[in-house]
Amino acid sequence: MARKQGSDTEATNGLEFxxxxxxxxxxxxxxxxxxxxxxxxxxxxxxxxxxxxxxIVRALDxxxxxxxxxxxxxxxxxxxxALLRASNPTVAEIVLDILSxxxxxxxxxxxxxxxxxxxxxxVREEKGTYIAVVEGSIPMKDDGIYCCIAGRTALDRAxxxxxGAFATLAVGTCASYGGIPAAAPxxxxxxxxxxAVPSATVVNLPGCPLNADNLTATVVHFLLxxxxxxxxxxxxxxxxxxxxxxxxxxxRPHFDAGQYVEAWGDQAHRHGHCLYKMGxxxxxxxxxxxxxxxxxxxxxxxxxxxxxxxxSQPMFWDSMTPLYKRLPNVPGFGIEATADKxxxxxxxxTAAAFGVHGVLSAFRRGDDSEGAKED
Amino acid sequence: MGHLYEKYVWEIPVRATHWVNxxxxxxxxxxxxYIGSPATLGATPSDYVMGWVRFVHFTAAYLFAxxxxxxxxxxxxxxxxxxxxxxxxxxxPAGRRNMxxxxxxxxxxxxxxxxxxxxxxxxxxxxxxxxxxxLVMIVTGFTLYAEHAPLGTMHKLTxxxxxxxxxxxxxxxxxxxxxxxxxxxxxxVYSAWLMDVKERGGVMSSMFSGYKAVRTKx
Numbered sequence: 154m155a156r157k158q159g160s161d162t163e164a165t166n167g168l169e170f171x172x173x174x175x176x177x178x179x180x181x182x183x184x185x186x187x188x189x190x191x192x193x194x195x196x197x198x199x200x201x202x203x204x205x206x207x208x209i210v211r212a213l214d215x216x217x218x219x220x221x222x223x224x225x226x227x228x229x230x231x232x233x234x235a236l237l238r239a240s241n242p243t244v245a246e247i248v249l250d251i252l253s254x255x256x257x258x259x260x261x262x263x264x265x266x267x268x269x270x271x272x273x274x275x276v277r278e279e280k281g282t283y284i285a286v287v288e289g290s291i292p293m294k295d296d297g298i299y300c301c302i303a304g305r306t307a308l309d310r311a312x313x314x315x316x317g318a319f320a321t322l323a324v325g326t327c328a329s330y331g332g333i334p335a336a337a338p339x340x341x342x343x344x345x346x347x348x349a350v351p352s353a354t355v356v357n358l359p360g361c362p363l364n365a366d367n368l369t370a371t372v373v374h375f376l377l378x379x380x381x382x383x384x385x386x387x388x389x390x391x392x393x394x395x396x397x398x399x400x401x402x403x404x405r406p407h408f409d410a411g412q413y414v415e416a417w418g419d420q421a422h423r424h425g426h427c428l429y430k431m432g433x434x435x436x437x438x439x440x441x442x443x444x445x446x447x448x449x450x451x452x453x454x455x456x457x458x459x460x461x462x463x464x465s466q467p468m469f470w471d472s473m474t475p476l477y478k479r480l481p482n483v484p485g486f487g488i489e490a491t492a493d494k495x496x497x498x499x500x501x502x503t504a505a506a507f508g509v510h511g512v513l514s515a516f517r518r519g520d521d522s523e524g525a526k527e528d
Numbered sequence: 529m530g531h532l533y534e535k536y537v538w539e540i541p542v543r544a545t546h547w548v549n550x551x552x553x554x555x556x557x558x559x560x561x562y563i564g565s566p567a568t569l570g571a572t573p574s575d576y577v578m579g580w581v582r583f584v585h586f587t588a589a590y591l592f593a594x595x596x597x598x599x600x601x602x603x604x605x606x607x608x609x610x611x612x613x614x615x616x617x618x619x620x621p622a623g624r625r626n627m628x629x630x631x632x633x634x635x636x637x638x639x640x641x642x643x644x645x646x647x648x649x650x651x652x653x654x655x656x657x658x659x660x661x662x663l664v665m666i667v668t669g670f671t672l673y674a675e676h677a678p679l680g681t682m683h684k685l686t687x688x689x690x691x692x693x694x695x696x697x698x699x700x701x702x703x704x705x706x707x708x709x710x711x712x713x714x715x716x717v718y719s720a721w722l723m724d725v726k727e728r729g730g731v732m733s734s735m736f737s738g739y740k741a742v743r744t745k746x
Contacts, residue, residue, distance in 0.1 A: 411566060437675070493565075493703075493707075496706070510722075511722065525645045525742050
C-alpha cells in the first residue's frame with residue numbers, strides 16, 4: 154500500500170496530491186484501458202447502469218486521496234488477507250492504494266509508538282473527513298480488556314477513531330455483528346462496531362471473509378456520489394446485500410425442478426444439483442456471492458459443491474448451525490432433538506391422549522344431553 | 529325438559545371461514561412439509577416440482593390470511609355466537625364458572641358439563657389461542673416470503689422482524705407452530721365428535737347447516 158513504496162512515496166508525496174489518479178496509475182504501470190475496465194466493473198458491482206462508468210472515471214480522476222485507517226480488533230485477519238489476495242496486483246488494489254492508508258497494522262511499515270502517532274495525527278487533523286475501516290469484533294466485558302492495542306482497549310480506540318470519522322466501514326462479519334468471537338457463550342462480550350459505538354456512521358460489509366470487491370465498490374460509491382450507499386435494515390449496502398443468494402444461485406433451477414443432493418458425493422452432487430437438503434443457507438442469506446464470487450471471481454462455496462453457511466447474516470454461528478441441516482435445533486433441548494421429532498411426538502401424544510379419553514367416555518353413562526340449553 | 533327446536537347459530541361467514549381454514553391448513557401443512565424436507569421428484573432440470581409446490585403453498589397462504597382476516601372482522605359484526613366475546617369467557621364470572629365446569633366434565637370429575645348454544649367455554653378460549661397461532665403463522669410466513677423482494681412493500685412492512693429475530697428463528701417458529709396446529713386439529717376433531725355424541729346438539733352437522741338442536745328453558 155502507499156507506505157510500501159518507501160522512498161519513492163516520500164519523494165513524490167507532495168506531487169501525488171496534485172496528480173490525478175490516472176496519472177498515478179500510469180506511473181505504476183496500469184494502462185488507461187485497464188483503468189477503464191476497472192471503472193466499468195465497478196459500475197456493475199454497484200448495480201449502476203453502464204452509463205455511469207465514465208462518471209466513475211471522472212470521480213476517480215478528481216479524487217484527492219481521502220485518508221483511510223484500518224483498525225483491527227478481535228479477528229483472524231481474514232479480511233485483510235481477502236483484500237490482499239483478491240488482486241496481485243489489480244487496479245482494485247491500486248485504487249485503494251490511491252487512498253492514503255495511514256494506518257493498517259498488518260501491512261504498515263511503521264511500528265510501535267510511531268504507528269500509533271500516525272493514527273493520532275489522522276484523528277486530530279482530519280476530523281470528520283477520513284474513512285475508518287474496522288476488522289474484527291470489539292469486546293465489551295470487563296471494560297474491554299480482552300483486546301488492547303498500545304495499552305488501550307479496542308472499545309476506547311474505536312470510540313475515538315470511528316467517532317471522528319466521516320464514516321466507518323465494518324468489514325467482515327465480526328466487525329459488523331460480532332461474528333465468531335460473539336458466538337455463544339461469547340466469553341469476551343464481543344459486539345460489532347455499531348453496537349460498540351452507536352454514535353458512529355457505520356456501513357456493514359459482512360462476510361467471512363469480506364468480499365474485497367464490495368469494499369472497493371463502497372469506496373468508489375463514496376468517491377462518486379460523495380455519500381454512502383443505501384443500506385438495508387442490517388446496515389448493509391443494498392447493491393451487494395440486496396438480494397438473496399438463493400435467488401441468484403446457479404443451482405436454483407435444480408431447486409425449482411425438485412432435484413436435490415441427498416448425500417455428499419452422490420450422483421446428484423456430481424451433477425451439480427441443489428444443496429438445499431444438505432443444509433444450504435442460501436435461501437436465508439443476503440449477499441452477492443453468486444454474481445461477484447471470491448478470489449477475482451474464481452469461485453464461491455456453492456459453486457465448489459458446499460452449501461452456503463450464511464456467514465454474512467448476524468450471529469450466523471449460532472443461528473445458521475447445524476450447518477448441514479435446514480433448521481436450527483430447538484433451543485433448550487439436546488443436540489439431536491429436532492423440531493420434527495418434538496412435533497411428531499406432540500401429534501402422536503395428542504392422538505393417544507384423546508384415544509384414551511374416547512374409550513373412557515364410551516363407557517361413561519348418564520352424561521347424555523338433549524341438545525344445548527337456550528340461555 | 530324444554531321443547532327442542534332448530535336454532536340458527538353459525539352464520540355463513542363463520543362456516544365459510546371455518547371450511548376455508550380447514551382446506552387451506554391441510555394444503556399448507558402438506559406443501560409445507562414438502563418444502564421443509566423435499567424428496568427428489570424432479571427428473572430433469574426443466575421439471576418444476578418445487579416451483580409448483582411453493583406456488584400452491586403461497587396461494588393457500590393468501591387464501592388463509594384473507595379467511596382469518598374475514599373471521600376477525602366478523603367477530604365484531606356477526607351474531608352473539610360469532611362475537612369475539614365467545615373467545616374470552618375468562619373475562620366474565622359466568623364464563624370462568626363455565627370453563628371450570630367444562631374442565632371437570634372433560635376430566636371425569638363430574639357427570640354433566642354445561643350445554644352451551646355457541647362455543648363451550650374451554651373451546652372458545654382454545655380458539656383465541658389458535659387465532660394467535662394463526663397470526664404468528666401469517667406474519668412469519670409473509671415475512672419469509674417477502675425476502676425474495678427486499679425493496680417490496682411487504683418486506684418494508686415485515687423487515688423489522690428480521691432485525692429483531694433472525695430469519696432462522698422465524699423459520700423454526702413457522703415450522704413448530706405447524707406441529708402445534710396439527711396437535712390442535714386432532715384435539716378439535718375429537719372434541720367435536722365427543723360433543724356430538726354426548727350433547728346430541730348436532731354440532732358436527734351444524735358446521736355445515738348452521739343449525740343446532742336447542743332446548744327452550746325449562
